[in-house]
Amino acid sequence: MHYQVTSITLKELFPDELFLLGPAVLEDLLEGYSNFKQTQKGSNLDQSAVVNLIASSVALITAAIELYIVLKKDLGRKPSISEIKESVNEKTTSISVRKFSDDELELLINTTVKNIEKLEKKQED
Amino acid sequence: MREIAFYIYHFFRGLSLFTYHFIGRLVATWVLMFPLLIYHMLLVLKERSLESVFALLASFLTVFVWQMFLIGIAACQSKKNVLEDYLLQFPDSIYEYHTLAESVDEKVLDAMQEFIGIGTAVDGSQLECYIYSVHPLDIDSSRDKDLTSYPTPTGIRSLGSFIFTRNRLDSPSKFSLYHELGHQTFDNSLEHHIKGSDYYPYLLSLIWIAPNIILGTISLLLIASLSLVLILIIVESHYRQKKSKLREEMRADAFAIRFLTQEERRALLNVLEKYPDFYKDKAMSEDEHLERRRTLITSLYTLYFNDESFDKVYAIHWAAKDFFWFSSKTRVVFLLLLSGLVLFSHDVTLSILIVYVFILACLYAYVRQLKKQHDILFKEILDWIKETNTKNLVRKIWKSMNEPRFSETEDIP
Numbered sequence: 001m002h003y004q005v006t007s008i009t010l011k012e013l014f015p016d017e018l019f020l021l022g023p024a025v026l027e028d029l030l031e032g033y034s035n036f037k038q039t040q041k042g043s044n045l046d047q048s049a050v051v052n053l054i055a056s057s058v059a060l061i062t063a064a065i066e067l068y069i070v071l072k073k074d075l076g077r078k079p080s081i082s083e084i085k086e087s088v089n090e091k092t093t094s095i096s097v098r099k100f101s102d103d104e105l106e107l108l109i110n111t112t113v114k115n116i117e118k119l120e121k122k123q124e125d
Numbered sequence: 126m127r128e129i130a131f132y133i134y135h136f137f138r139g140l141s142l143f144t145y146h147f148i149g150r151l152v153a154t155w156v157l158m159f160p161l162l163i164y165h166m167l168l169v170l171k172e173r174s175l176e177s178v179f180a181l182l183a184s185f186l187t188v189f190v191w192q193m194f195l196i197g198i199a200a201c202q203s204k205k206n207v208l209e210d211y212l213l214q215f216p217d218s219i220y221e222y223h224t225l226a227e228s229v230d231e232k233v234l235d236a237m238q239e240f241i242g243i244g245t246a247v248d249g250s251q252l253e254c255y256i257y258s259v260h261p262l263d264i265d266s267s268r269d270k271d272l273t274s275y276p277t278p279t280g281i282r283s284l285g286s287f288i289f290t291r292n293r294l295d296s297p298s299k300f301s302l303y304h305e306l307g308h309q310t311f312d313n314s315l316e317h318h319i320k321g322s323d324y325y326p327y328l329l330s331l332i333w334i335a336p337n338i339i340l341g342t343i344s345l346l347l348i349a350s351l352s353l354v355l356i357l358i359i360v361e362s363h364y365r366q367k368k369s370k371l372r373e374e375m376r377a378d379a380f381a382i383r384f385l386t387q388e389e390r391r392a393l394l395n396v397l398e399k400y401p402d403f404y405k406d407k408a409m410s411e412d413e414h415l416e417r418r419r420t421l422i423t424s425l426y427t428l429y430f431n432d433e434s435f436d437k438v439y440a441i442h443w444a445a446k447d448f449f450w451f452s453s454k455t456r457v458v459f460l461l462l463l464s465g466l467v468l469f470s471h472d473v474t475l476s477i478l479i480v481y482v483f484i485l486a487c488l489y490a491y492v493r494q495l496k497k498q499h500d501i502l503f504k505e506i507l508d509w510i511k512e513t514n515t516k517n518l519v520r521k522i523w524k525s526m527n528e529p530r531f532s533e534t535e536d537i538p
Contacts, residue, residue, distance in 0.1 A: 016391075019392045020389075020392055021298070022291070022298050024271075043273070043276065046406060046407070047270060047271060047404070049400045
């Protein structure tokens with residue numbers, strides 16, 4: 001579920017960015033690889049600004065999915081967006097959540113939760 | 126007097142631009158950039174001796190051998206970079222070769238050949254550009270972000286340039302690939318590879334000519350003036366070199382956006398507007414980055430709404446503008462002063478000719494050595510890729526054979 005939800009959410013939120021990065025880099029990022037090597041002597045276009053953003057988004061979306069599952073289990077109901085957002089802010093120290101503004105964070109979590117629910121509904125059907 | 130100076134100046138400037146536009150960039154660069162050639166031409170007119178004709182022939186050869194020498198050094202360096210900067214960094218990958226013809230549209234090939242000046246493309250076979258898509262073996266393999274290219278100085282035609290891309294070539298976004306092909310099309314001048322390559326001929330010419338001059342007040346004054354102008358040429362070259370990165374990137378951008386689909390142009394516009402640091406190059410200053418970004422956005426808007434008619438002119442303009450330097454005022458003044466120096470030169474003697482030919486022969490021998498070194502390096506690259514591919518394919522097969530066919534929890538039917 002993680003891979004699917006993350007992929008759908010990213011494509012929904014960053015269509016132009018992913019179009020330019022191409023599928024290989026997206027696959028790497030989805031698999032958790034973000035430690036790209038930079039060549040020194042060749043000529044290339046530096047896309048770090050977007051690669052870093054997508055890598056951070058992948059980490060955040062993954063955390064949001066994990067927290068959604070845990071909270072759902074603990075609370076016995078579907079957690080609200082604000083509950084997930086609060087937990088993300090409290091518990092995530094290893095990922096670079098601070099790179100996102102409050103609105104961006106809410107949009108990311110909102111879209112992630114929407115996609116999880118969509119996928120759950122599809123599975124139930 | 127002023128009018129004569131005006132006409133002489135414009136004669137040289139016109140000659141260089143005429144040569145550039147009608148005979149070709151390469152010839153213009155080779156002939157007009159090398160003051161020694163002009164000096165010996167004038168010497169033939171002055172002396173009308175057999176020795177002076179041989180000296181002129183030798184200076185013709187010097188131009189070719191000197192260019193081959195610089196190209197050899199740059200080509201060897203480029204191949205070393207491919208090996209050390211790229212391949213050895215990413216040994217756990219499979220390298221899939223693609224021809225240019227299967228990688229890009231025919232109109233891109235046409236444009237590349239149009240700018241390089243070698244006729245119309247039928248297929249990509251004339252262009253020696255080695256494109257590899259790089260597929261890491263597993264998640265532990267180190268990898269490049271997207272695409273890296275290594276252009277060679279004579280362009281992609283003869284010595285082989287390399288492009289390594291992470292993405293499959295059928296992936297929808299082509300901007301990076303076309304951008305790098307733009308570099309390979311335009312940045313094949315020696316200036317791109319060897320700092321100072323455009324003032325070396327002036328320096329060498331003066332070093333060669335000065336000892337052959339009959340010393341006197343006027344000739345000393347001329348040599349002193351030439352030295353001063355040479356300093357100006359060196360300063361000018363350094364200044365141009367400093368700005369060359371921005372020009373190169375903007376030219377490559379202009380080339381690339383010409384061939385994008387409207388969908389990709391829109392995506393690129395959106396990303397550029399959203400992220401001010403996108404495509405920021407560490408080698409460029411903040412102002413240069415802003416100028417490049419502004420130009421790219423403007424060109425994209427123009428192309429997005431007017432489609433494809435405008436960009437060709439724009440790209441040619443950029444390509445030509447970058448080669449106007451060889452008709453700069455300082456260079457024309459250098460050639461004029463040098464022409465004056467002919468009046469004070471010693472006659473070309475057999476001993477001078479022998480020294481000249483000996484130096485030339487030594488240089489040529491070294492060029493042959495460079496060619497051999499380049500061929501070895503080139504073979505080394507291709508062999509490395511072949512061996513790595515074989516090794517990694519075996520590893521991949523071995524890994525897939527050792528992977529459990531059923532998970533522990535799954536029932537075996």
